[in-house]
Amino acid sequence: MTDAHTLIDTHREKFLEELKDYLSIPSISTLSEHNADTQRAAAWTAAQLRAAGMTRVEIMPTPKHPVVYAEWLGAPGKPTVLIYGHYDVQPAELEAGWLSDPFKPEVREDNLYARGASDDKGQVYVNIKAVQMLMQANGTLPLNVKFLIEGEEEIGSPNLDPFITANKELLRADVVVVSDTAIQSPDQPSIVYGLRGLVYLELEVRGPKQDLHSGGFGGTVHNPAQALCEIIAALHHPDGSVAVDGFYDKVRPIDEKERTAMAKTDVSDAEWKRLTGAPQSWGEAQYTLRERVGARPTLEVNGIWGGFTGEGSKTVLPAKATAKISCRLVPDQDPYEIEALIRAQVAKLAPPTITWEVRALNHGHCALVPIDSLAMECAVAAYERGFGARPLFLREGGSIPVVATFAQTYQVPVLLVGYGLPDDGAHGPNEKFNLECLYRGIHTAAALLEELGKRSPDSLRVL
Amino acid sequence: MTDAHTLIDTHREKFLEELKDYLSIPSISTLSEHNADTQRAAAWTAAQLRAAGMTRVEIMPTPKHPVVYAEWLGAPGKPTVLIYGHYDVQPAELEAGWLSDPFKPEVREDNLYARGASDDKGQVYVNIKAVQMLMQANGTLPLNVKFLIEGEEEIGSPNLDPFITANKELLRADVVVVSDTAIQSPDQPSIVYGLRGLVYLELEVRGPKQDLHSGGFGGTVHNPAQALCEIIAALHHPDGSVAVDGFYDKVRPIDEKERTAMAKTDVSDAEWKRLTGAPQSWGEAQYTLRERVGARPTLEVNGIWGGFTGEGSKTVLPAKATAKISCRLVPDQDPYEIEALIRAQVAKLAPPTITWEVRALNHGHCALVPIDSLAMECAVAAYERGFGARPLFLREGGSIPVVATFAQTYQVPVLLVGYGLPDDGAHGPNEKFNLECLYRGIHTAAALLEELGKRSPDSLRVL
Secondary structure, three states: OOHHHHHHHHOHHHHHHHHHHHHOOOOEOOOHHHHHHHHHHHHHHHHHHHHOOOOEEEEEOOOOOOEEEEEEOOOOOOOEEEEEEEOOEOOOOHHHOOOOOOOOOEEEOOEEEOOOOOOOHHHHHHHHHHHHHHHHHHOOOOOEEEEEEEOOHHHOOOOHHHHHHHOHHHHOOOEEEEOOOEOOEOOEOEEEEEEOEEEEEEEEEEOOOOOEEHHHHEOOEOOHHHHHHHHHHOOEOOOOOEOOOOOOOOOOOOOHHHHHHHHHOOOOHHHHHHHHOOOOOOOOOOOOHHHHHHOOOEEEEEEEEEEOOOOOOOOEEOOEEEEEEEEEEOOOOOHHHHHHHHHHHHHHHOOOOOEEEEEEEEEEOOEEOOOOOHHHHHHHHHHHHHHOOOOEEEEOOOOOOHHHHHHHHHOOOEEEOOOEOOOOOOOOOOOEEEHHHHHHHHHHHHHHHHHHHOOOHHHHHOO | OOHHHHHHHHOHHHHHHHHHHHHOOOOEOOOHHHHHHHHHHHHHHHHHHHHOOOOEEEEEOOOOOOEEEEEEOOOOOOOEEEEEEEOOEOOOOHHHOOOOOOOOOEEEOOEEEOOOOOOOHHHHHHHHHHHHHHHHHHOOOOOEEEEEEEOOHHHOOOOHHHHHHHOHHHHOOOEEEEOOOEOOEOOEOEEEEEEOEEEEEEEEEEOOOOOEEHHHHEOOEOOHHHHHHHHHHOOEOOOOOEOOOOOOOOOOOOOHHHHHHHHHOOOOHHHHHHHHOOOOOOOOOOOOHHHHHHOOOEEEEEEEEEEOOOOOOOOEEOOEEEEEEEEEEOOOOOHHHHHHHHHHHHHHHOOOOOEEEEEEEEEEOOEEOOOOOHHHHHHHHHHHHHHOOOOEEEEOOOOOHHHHHHHHHHOOOEEEOOOEOOOOOOOOOOOEEEHHHHHHHHHHHHHHHHHHHOOOHHHHHOO
């Protein structure tokens, strides 16, 4: 352990208090009434980066939420790392089952509960503190460091690709570190090497020009809520596969080597039940639970609404009904092609008794990261130092579209070095960050910078 | 025309202003935050009945919203009529497409727009004014009059049957008049002789214990919104009939005589499109539009909700999804039996990957009224005097459960003497009451009391 690691151990309480402060800002990127909060979270992030010793810190505007950029380039000849994270969070409604206010962080047992605790403010904070502790201990850093902390990840990063294109040289690095994923457990770290893509749509079905009396017109009008249900029900086959023509055409098969590797990290039925609380698992039975989440594409209803949803009874025949529907995609599916296939399928399914509209909300490409690079060796070593165990390699179900963008733009390794846990409740109620993951995470993030700093820039860039 | 009818013509402006006052009270019975408003509407109704000359007026409590009872029994030996209506209204959300505030009544062209204008405050008001004008003109009434104006019709009148049982003698009459239906047009009155029953349910589907990240768990959990859609989609056959086993077992077939009569009042496809604005009609093709609404049972989704329904995208896999589902019933279907059949069907359809619950919100029996009684002759004569045309006889799609209760309790004719129009927008946005229907309605209601007053009590009671 270097001085930096000793420092980390003596700052535990301060870390917890600071992170609580960060998490108390409701920087919900999808709700425009929280725009002032996203600005506040960006400013908080920038101030922390200055305190960590970054020599240039800028809040850079985009058409929606700003990007926080920071750099310290005081190690000429050493590699440059770009660290990515996001300061925006998902919506959180207390009624969804939160035991404490999602924006009043609260420690219960070994966890800090708040929206964004794990996804992703906690992980952004881990990286900033790793840099700060190294700087405080040594007066310098073992390599050049750049930070790109965005505010639109939870809405599909609509302005990030153009931002990266416009600032390609500013952001250039020999290796990219993305901290926005989960490890298996505090005693079993893991590195995600595969992420799914995403296409997020709204499907609206319209019938009569306005809500009608169900007694006066029921039986002669195709009820739009019923018609929407009929279309949604027809988007899956009984075996759990997606019933959109052409949906699987470009899905890259999982090879035997990968299936064998994935089998080692499969989730048991008991563990799945503990995590979900659902009565029985569902989906493509010919694939394991791990494969279904990591290596197979899906189509989910994220929300549905129409007609009278208040207390009691209103005998209305609704004028329209709407669903939010998203697909997780795997190599080599293209989100724009899948959107077109879904539109074509809805056109086939929709009867002439209703009209419909599909609105695309966002798109993201999937990514597979090579696991045998020198950069990846540094990540393995860092986890071994921070968590005391060799990490497993996993494919994960979530989507971080910027991973594909970084890989394509710079042709350098992108390391998915995450510190969350599978039961952190990201996007759901009672999101948490495990305190052991917080402290071990800071050690790991600092160790990663130390490990990367030992290599030459050229050797790290090799994929 | 008697003096009363002359008086009616000179009071037009006053009627309009008074009715606007009544309609400005948001007496929404299904929303408990409006309980003070339902109280206010009951008090307003009672005050008007006193002003009309009723000698006994009482606001009588029930477990939920009070009943307004009034009587004038100053014509011994003459028949007694019981006039029924309701002062409560459906919910009304401005966003549903209202062009003016639903509780700030506004006249546009020949219509008065407000929630409850047609259903049913406008029609209650018509009857009160008819009595008041007769009383002002003659100092007496042509028969004994009782009013029963309830505040729970829009929530299925849960406390009305017990109220009628407990006050059977108080409410006893030789003929019952219910004003809560529509006529065909201001120049073509019609009398409803068949009403559908109702059973109103909520179906909730539950999956995981809380909302999950759709990337982390999608593809392994049966999405409750999708499962709800699958169940709802399976509740209809492709031909538009209801796919609940046993649903049609007790449906009384429409006989040829009635089919011939109903054919005369069928709705044309063009008229249906004008009324609904929907692209194409739907339903049981072997029945006419009029038969589907009037003589066939239906199952409708009145509302559906689950997951994220806010702005933008949230990649959540919802923990549960819920639908409000109601059936319109025809003779001889029983609402409690139909509820049991739906529960059994959902049990058959529900997969083991989810759990579900059906909650019953209310039940109402259907009714068929004999059309060849002496009392009905009085109603025909009254419409001829008030609207200048002989009324047609119609079966209607709506439900007024109390009609069956009155018929069963007193074994006397129940006359459905309504003044609304088919495009009044009852239960939807921009509900209106046609001003010609308002004024002609008051003439008709007064004429009906005059016609009934000419007959003997015994002759009126004959079914």
